[in-house]
Structure formats: structure tokens, C-alpha cells
Amino acid sequence: MKEPEIDDLKKLLKESLLPVRGSELERDLWPAMLHRFDQRTFRVPWWDWTLLAAAAGLLFFFPGIIPALLYHL
Amino acid sequence: MELLERFAAGDLEAFESLFRQHQGEVYRWIMRIVRNPATAEDLTVETFWRMYRAHARFDPAKGNCGAWLRRIATNAAIDHLRRARREISLPDDFAAEARQPPGEQFELRREILRAMNRLSPRVRAVILLALVEEEPYERIAQALGISENAVKVRVFRGVRILRKTLVQAGVYP
Numbered sequence: 639m640k641e642p643e644i645d646d647l648k649k650l651l652k653e654s655l656l657p658v659r660g661s662e663l664e665r666d667l668w669p670a671m672l673h674r675f676d677q678r679t680f681r682v683p684w685w686d687w688t689l690l691a692a693a694a695g696l697l698f699f700f701p702g703i704i705p706a707l708l709y710h711l
Numbered sequence: 712m713e714l715l716e717r718f719a720a721g722d723l724e725a726f727e728s729l730f731r732q733h734q735g736e737v738y739r740w741i742m743r744i745v746r747n748p749a750t751a752e753d754l755t756v757e758t759f760w761r762m763y764r765a766h767a768r769f770d771p772a773k774g775n776c777g778a779w780l781r782r783i784a785t786n787a788a789i790d791h792l793r794r795a796r797r798e799i800s801l802p803d804d805f806a807a808e809a810r811q812p813p814g815e816q817f818e819l820r821r822e823i824l825r826a827m828n829r830l831s832p833r834v835r836a837v838i839l840l841a842l843v844e845e846e847p848y849e850r851i852a853q854a855l856g857i858s859e860n861a862v863k864v865r866v867f868r869g870v871r872i873l874r875k876t877l878v879q880a881g882v883y884p
Binding site: 643655658663667670 | 759
């Protein structure tokens with residue numbers, strides 16, 4: 639392929655897709671970054687802890703259900 | 712301790728300093744590839760998130776944080792182009808949208824966007840950076856982690872596909 643062919647296409651592209659070289663960031667993204675950290679931090683919701691406590695209590699007070707539970711797993 | 716060493720050790724304050732130093736530069740680089748401000752903002756955050764997760768692999772002795780970030784940013788932008796290609800038929804283009812060309816010009820731009828969308832994300836990124844934004848091949852090569860010759864090959868390949876697609880659509884560049 640010849641250089642003029644590339645130049646012709648370059649001209650066409652630049653006319654249709656304006657360069658965005660001058661685009662500047664208009665706000666500080668640090669708050670968004672912190673939000674991203676919060677999203678990714680592993681948190682167990684309180685109701686999960688409640689369910690876990692209830693299940694543990696059930697097994698502690700009624701150990702007879704353990705074999706039945708294991709049979710169904 | 713140096714800022715980069717503190718970052719490599721996982722210090723969040725050092726990361727914040729680096730974030731504030733480089734966020735504008737990373738945003739501008741991503742903007743050149745995805746050409747949409749909202750997407751570029753999201754991908755800037757994604758880039759720094761990837762950077763933070765990889766802090767243990769960063770070698771402060773090599774020192775060039777900007778080049779490392781540009782490479783992560785390029786990969787994040789290409790991943791976005793790959794997803795966007797599956798989801799939408801035409802790419803976003805903020806700069807071209809803003810200009811609103813009338814009639815024939817609008818049709819021409821639509822054909823060009825369609826042709827661009829047929830390129831693979833890696834080739835499209837190279838075409839945008841090399842031909843539209845006129846970034847030096849050396850800088851593009853660094854950002855993609857390939858040689859300058861490989862960049863030239865991608866430019867040639869991209870130009871060939873674009874010309875073929877445009878000719879088929881009745882546009883003669």
C-alpha cells in the first residue's frame with residue numbers, strides 16, 4: 639500500500655472523526671475511585687449473620703437433624 | 712520512602728497521590744480511544760483499580776508509572792471496545808456527534824463509523840491513535856506492549872480493511 643493512500647484515508651477520517659486531543663477531565667474522579675473500593679470490599683450483610691446464628695442455634699439445640707440434613711445434601 | 716515504593720507496598724495514601732497526579736493524563740489517553748467522556752471517566756477509574764490490584768507486581772526501580780498506567784489504560788479501553796462491539800452496532804463518537812454534519816456529510820460519517828466498527832478492537836485502537844489523533848508510533852507501541860513494526864502492520868491492515876469496506880459502501884477515499 640502506498641503512503642498517499644494512507645494519507646487520503648487519514649484526511650477522510652480526520653474530517654469525519656474529529657481528534658479529541660483537547661478533551662480535559664472536568665471533575666475529580668477520586669470519589670468515584672473510593673466508591674469502587676467500597677463496592678469491591680467484601681461485606682457480609684447483617685441478615686446473613688442472623689441466618690447463620692439461627693442455623694447454628696438450631697443445630698446446637700436439635701443435633702438430631704444433622705444426619706437428616708447430611709442425607710439431603 | 713519514595714511515593715512509588717510506598718505504593719508498591721500497598722499504601723493507600725501513596726495510591727491517592729498517584730491517582731491525583733495521573734488521572735487527567737489517563738483520561739485523555741482513554742478518550743482518544745473510546746471518544747466518549749462518560750465512558751472515558753469509567754475506564755479511568757477501572758484503570759486505577761487494575762493498577763491498585765497489581766501494586767505488588769509494580770517495580771519502583773523501573774520507575775515509569777506513567778507508561779505502566781498508559782498500558783493498563785489501553786488494555787481497559789480495548790476491553791471496552793470488545794464489549795461495545797458485541798452490544799451496539801455503531802461506536803460512540805463524542806467529537807463527531809458534537810459536530811452534527813448535515814446531509815451527505817452525515818451519511819459519510821455513518822459509513823466511516825460502520826467501517827471502523829468492523830475493525831478488531833486492537834486494530835481500531837491503533838487506527839484512532841495513529842491516524843486520527845496522530846500519536847507517534849513509538850508511544851502507541853509502548854502503550855500496546857508491541858514493537859513499532861507491529862504498529863505499522865496494524866495501521867496497514869486497518870487501512871486496507873477500511874478502504875475495502877468504504878469502497879463497498881460507495882465511498883471512495
